Amino acid sequence: MPDDTPNGHHATAASEMRANGEAATRDAKPGRRIGGSAGTSSSGGHELSFGDAWEYAPAPESTKVEIADRYGHFIDGKFTRPGATFATINPATEKKLAEVGLGAKQDVNRAVRAARAALPKWAGLKPSERSKYMFRIARRIQERARELAILETMDGGKPIKESRDIDIPLVAQHFFYNAGWADKLHYAFPGRAAGTVKPVGVCGQIIPWNFPLLMAAWKIAPAIACGNTVALKPAETTPLTALRLAEIFEEVELPAGVVNIVTGDGSTGQALAEHEDLDKLAFTGSTEVGKILARTAAERGIRITLELGGKSPNIIFDDAAIDQAVEGIISGIYFNQGHVCCAGSRLFVQEGIVDEVVAKLRIRMQSLRVGDPLDKNTDVGAINSKMQLERIEEYLEIGASEGVDVWSANGSLPDRGYFCRPCFFTGVQQSHRLAQEEIFGPVLAVMTFRTPDEAIVRANNTPYGLAAGIWTEKAAKIFDVATRLKAGIVWCNTYNKFDAASPFGGFKESGFGREGGLQGLKPYVRL
């Protein structure tokens, strides 16, 4: 966070804070309006302020989850004895949760070998039986949902209400949905007879840390539904829930080798991507790494699907329902600390309503609770890692150096852990790096436009094309704008909605291939 507030401002900032009815426990950098002019609510919104009358009582999730000291990989249906390991920490406390296997080349080799060996039987299994294994997985996920949610929150920092109400239910849904496709694949691809839709083979899958278990489900479920086998590498900072999923595979007696999980860092991912015996690569992560993997796949002549970065526009027209739109802005960019590839990180507001929208946004942001991810009241949890926090802070400095105004709500941050106050920049220009580059944090760039045509041109002016949001009460405008936006997902009067039945994936440098829905099967079949 750039701090061009001189020390002398502390007193002022603190009193301003009290006026807003917020308490600070950590640092004296509240007020959080750096540069800029307007105070809290200049026009538009009305604020309910109760002063210091009521404090939120903490509502910590109390269920305890067992975590082993050390974890091996899950290869050929068994957990390996841990060799070289690395620590995975809780980003909210900076405390170590467990030691996890640091996958080396030989681990990757064994995983791919196991997947190769399991392929003929799995691909040859009666499709309805494949389907039943997956239904079993879905059911066990539902039964162990609370445990998975807590672990996801501990390992990754996301608020428990998100992991509990969004991530884990979607994980179960992805297995449930794809389970049903296993015996129906020929109906998904017109003109194909039963039994002619074949799997691609052994799939190497590399997933990110923002939705650790959900990304595993997005990758594994369609792959195994279509008869493929898998070697999956979870993200370095969030390996624990994938290993829990491996336990579920054991419990439901999924045949050995169908899914293998090798934990590790970038080098493990590289070893997997470069493995000679893969038939397909699937990657979710940064565009930068995606391009490297695309080259790797090209050299090997294997298939690849990429779900990469984004800088998605969220467009608010002056005929929008403003209060709902403000909620949409919040869920668009501050959901999951902004660690969302499709986050609505570029806000385009039609000129006439910008003051009102920004004022309401400020009020709304003051009630966002940042803090302990395991607290059920928490809206914004911990940044996933120290590295990511530093990266976000670097962008905040870039913003300051580009001369734009930043604003963030007051409020305390925990003493430990990686936390970042949600904030937004106003006065952002198209050429600013804040408007061009994916930050992957709770940082919003606010821009204005005059006409729909201008909004569309500017929204499309990015190498990315993952998602977009449109807010207007005029349905014809929705369809017009949605048709002209170059994005794989267009949310109209809503944002950040996900469903196993709905395909996800981007245009342009946001990648290719879709995950979820009927189209999500295509990357995993040979036609």
Place this chain on the structure above:
Amino acid sequence: MPGRLDIVKTYKLYVNGAFPRSESGRSLKVTNTDGAVIAHISHASRKDLRDAVAGARKAACGWGRRTAYNRGQILYRMGEMLEGKSDEFAQVLKSTTGENLRVCRKEVATSVDRLIAFAGWADKYAQVLGCNNPVAGPYYNFTVPEPTGVVAVMAPDEPALLGLVSLVAPALCAGNAVVALGSEEHPIATSLFGEVCATSDVPAGALNLLTGKREELAGWFAEHRDIDAIHGANLEDELATKLRCGASENVKRVTVREVDDDAWLEPAECESPWWIEPFVEMKTIWHPTGA
């Protein structure tokens, strides 16, 4: 003299989430292959049918509006519950049909698999049957399937369980409420299936099961104005014609299938989306795309 007298189950109808006897007070004898009476079963009347349709109509809206995912989960739950009662079903089928136990078990297992297959279809058939239409103008135009409403099922005599399940599941999966008349010759499986539904989170009225005589009820099925579609299989020609003629009164959709004995066991035959399609209405929505 035996140490303990067996408690014999009374088989009743399954209507609107409850297990009533026929309002007519009638019952039918069920005999085993030796001709010995092994049970009595409710003999549904015209009034029972009307009660069932009233319940179905009431439930149809809510059932149809549940998410497809939720309907899929409930069908899956039905599969789970049926699996748990496999032995009871197999024994009942054996005693009334005279088939050997292996064949009966196979019928029950296939019935479970059929429920699972349609559980899977619940959140997919719209993706296979619906579409977006590239009309020649500035319009967004798409076609989505919606449930037809109340579907009446006339199950074949055999296979008593699998026939019923195969005809009911696709209609239910698409969000229709169902009133089904089970096998006349081997009706116990139908009554037992009610116990599966009652313990599977199927909302009251979404599925109603009657036992009785086809010939007696067919005319009422055909003419009932609050039944929107009929799904039957292996019905006598005369009966099928009677259904179609009566159905013309309120333009019911009538699907009467011919399914061979072996074909009932075949997923390719009985688990296709074309078993669902007759029980959806295609709705096409136009919307301008101009700003």
